[in-house]
Amino acid sequence: AQSVTQLGSHVSVSEGALVLLRCNYSSSVPPYLFWYVQYPNQGLQLLLKYTSAATLVKGINGFEAEFKKSETSFHLTKPSAHMSDAAEYFCAVSHEDSNYQLIWGAGTKLIIKP
Amino acid sequence: GAGVSQTPSNKVTEKGKYVELRCDPISGHTALYWYRQSLGQGPEFLIYFQGTGAADDSGLPNDRFFAVRPEGSVSTLKIQRTERGDSAVYLCASSILGENRYNEQFFGPGTRLTVL
Numbered sequence: 001a002q003s004v005t006q007l008g009s010h011v012s013v014s015e016g017a018l019v020l021l022r023c024n025y026s027s028s029v030p031p032y033l034f035w036y037v038q039y040p041n042q043g044l045q046l047l048l049k050y051t052s053a054a055t056l057v058k059g060i061n062g063f064e065a066e067f068k069k070s071e072t073s074f075h076l077t078k079p080s081a082h083m084s085d086a087a088e089y090f091c092a093v094s095h096e097d098s099n100y101q102l103i104w105g106a107g108t109k110l111i112i113k114p
Numbered sequence: 115g116a117g118v119s120q121t122p123s124n125k126v127t128e129k130g131k132y133v134e135l136r137c138d139p140i141s142g143h144t145a146l147y148w149y150r151q152s153l154g155q156g157p158e159f160l161i162y163f164q165g166t167g168a169a170d171d172s173g174l175p176n177d178r179f180f181a182v183r184p185e186g187s188v189s190t191l192k193i194q195r196t197e198r199g200d201s202a203v204y205l206c207a208s209s210i211l212g213e214n215r216y217n218e219q220f221f222g223p224g225t226r227l228t229v230l
Binding site for chain 2: 049
């Protein structure tokens with residue numbers, strides 16, 4: 001069975017600092033991996049996705065994530081945090097054998113300090 | 115183009131009542147998903163439609179929950195005899211399943227259900 005673990009329900013960084021949000025997955029077969037962002041009172045928006053092409057994936061708003069099979073990780077990073085990045089971030093995994101259901105992590109709330 | 119829309123945006127009901135939540139997917143998207151998101155948690159899968167049929171309803175918590183998609187477009191999630199524990203944000207997503215072999219789901223803004 002697939003599962004997703006996001007370390008840290010809350011992450012606080014200063015404006016301009018590096019953002020690192022951690023995601024580890026368990027899957028018996030190569031998965032597809034996603035990061036979604038949810039701004040307050042808004043729907044989930046896709047940030048980026050890994051679909052077995054390049055292991056370093058670039059997304060919107062300056063975010064990127066690297067798929068590391070040996071570590072079963074797909075951590076999300078951004079070199080310099082902006083106040084507008086404050087939101088909740090969800091990592092998710094899907095696989096064709098499970099009807100492409102998205103299995104979600106519990107989310108990490110990113111707090112940006114001025 | 116228009117995204118996924120959900121109505122109502124907020125629904126307050128009393129324990130024991132019946133509610134219907136509506137989802138309008140992106141035109142042409144064959145797959146439609148319902149999720150439930152409780153405070154401080156990630157979305158929880160409820161049901162998945164491919165076309166008109168429910169391809170996977172394993173996430174529905176009990177028989178009080180039911181969903182339909184009669185014409186392969188709009189879907190309605192129905193909850194009978196609502197309980198306080200049903201309070202959550204109900205999310206709908208749609209996608210195209212095809213040659214791309216991955217499932218980018220596009221989400222609606224959700225319906226916040228509060229059962230008093």
